[in-house]
Amino acid sequence: MTTTPRKLVFIGLSLSSSWGNGHATTFRALLRGLHEKGEDVLFLERDVPWYANARDLPDPDFCRLALYQDTGELIARFGPELQAADAVIIGSYVPEGPAVIDAVHALGVKALCFYDIDTPVTMAKLSRGEEEYLQRRQVPLFDVYFSFSGGRVLDRLETDFGARRAEALYCSVDETRYRHTGATPDIDLGYLGTYSPDRQPTLERLLIEPARRLPRCRFAVAGPQYPDDIDWPANVERIDHLAPADHAAFYSRQRFTLNVTRADMIAAGWSPSVRLFEAAACRTAIISDRWEGLAEVLPDGEAVLVAETSEDVIVALTEMTSEARDRLANGAMTRVLADHTGRARAGDLLAVLDSLPAQPAARRRA
Missing domain, CATH: 3.40.50.2000 (Glycogen Phosphorylase B;)
Incomplete structure (x- = not known):
């Protein structure tokens, strides 16, 4: 019919x-x-x-x-x-x-x-x-x-x-366009997002400070409108704008990707960013700030790693095994492909x- x-x-x-x-x-x-x-x-x-x-x-x-x-x-x-x-x-x-x-x-x-x-x-x-x-x-x-x-x-x-x-x-997320490209990761921690003043302190705490303390690791921040006066460490690659067609390749280059949530969304809770779903569909392990409702989408320790301090990120980057990181990434991908596709x-x-x-x-x- x-x-x-x-x-x-x-x-x-x-x-x-x-x-x-x-x-x-x-x-x-x-x-x-x-x-x-x-x-x-x-x-x-x-x-x-x-x-x-x-x-x-x-x-x-x-x-x-x-x-x-x-x-x-x-x-x-x-x-x-x-x-x-x-x-x-x-x-x-x-x-x-x-x-x-x-x-x-x-x-x-x-x-x-x-x-x-x-x-x-x-x-x-x-x-x-x-x-x-x-x-x-x-x-x-x-x-x-x-x-x-x-x-x-x-x-x-x-x-x-x-x-x-x-x-x-x-x-x-459109899972036909967001999938792992097979690239060998060369970025330890990356972030994709337009500059926002209320997100910047968290980005400073969970990416920029770890970059300063881990000079041998590689980091990347992609997104427009960041002020010229930000003091980026030398090991942070800056990409001004990344078209959606290039997102999957960017996620696939990362061992971990960072999710940072706007203040109003943290206060409200239950506001998953599209970046969470995109990264998960690309089978990239996610480190996220904490907000109410996140566990209902991606459980902490099973599908996402929640970080509150620079030290939390440093421990993940330096101590988590590749097997544990893969389990985290696969857990997120399974949940997102089941419930959060277009x-x-x-x-x-x-x-x-x-x-x-x-x-x-x-x-x-x-």
Whole structure:
């Protein structure tokens, strides 16, 4: 029996460019999963110069991608497709987000959803009255508020912010693109991530200080926007930007990779980074900072090594046997390939959408 493909429209920060943001890889894995399941997906992205100059996926083969200049053009050009869609999913950090949300809501679309890839940051911003990409009054407009974070964050979204229905939709990994390349590791500890002031102290403690104390070991940090005044030890290789196509090769060069979590995400808990899943799929052993909910995704000592001090990292790098490191890496890979691929996450999304009423209740007015 054939099933008619669902028509899904995403309006997100960026699919075409991974420069300086983790949204692109998160969307790419999810949308590839939806494509594999036979769904019809359109992704709408604001055409902005900083992504236009760094597009590493201008023509995806798993969905239609279209660019728009402003909210007016978005509605004028794509209004009919938005109204015909089975669901419209607006992401966090979309430029002019409040205007986009109001304009799409006014169309009376069949199902209006929000996908927050920055939930703890969003909640902290809303609590401070910062509403550049989502206004607090708009949270109840969505039939479903999909959240990058799970656990008690979902309860807060409903009780404190008025979400009608909050569902966890963790990021995921495309296992066909993230796998070990067979390279012989030549980096003892690496890190992949854009500079963030709240992550930098942890990076200093768990990578830079161990590099200073282990001059014979090799380290690497890949990611843009790091200030020029950081005192990198001589044994730390710096890579300004690494396109997703090169991520697997980078992970495969590492004996260990470091996961560092933003402060708001640590405070909220249950917020696994896409980097965790990517590294695990590449069978690279992971050292991570500690946050609530991590053990539910990757148990400490079985699939990840939790470190709190420089000494914890130094002990791992100098004393852990290759056999123990391989067990750690294989434990993470097994869990991620079972539960956190793009196809698995697409199934999670579709299950929630299928549970919605055929005719959603009248939306609350902004």
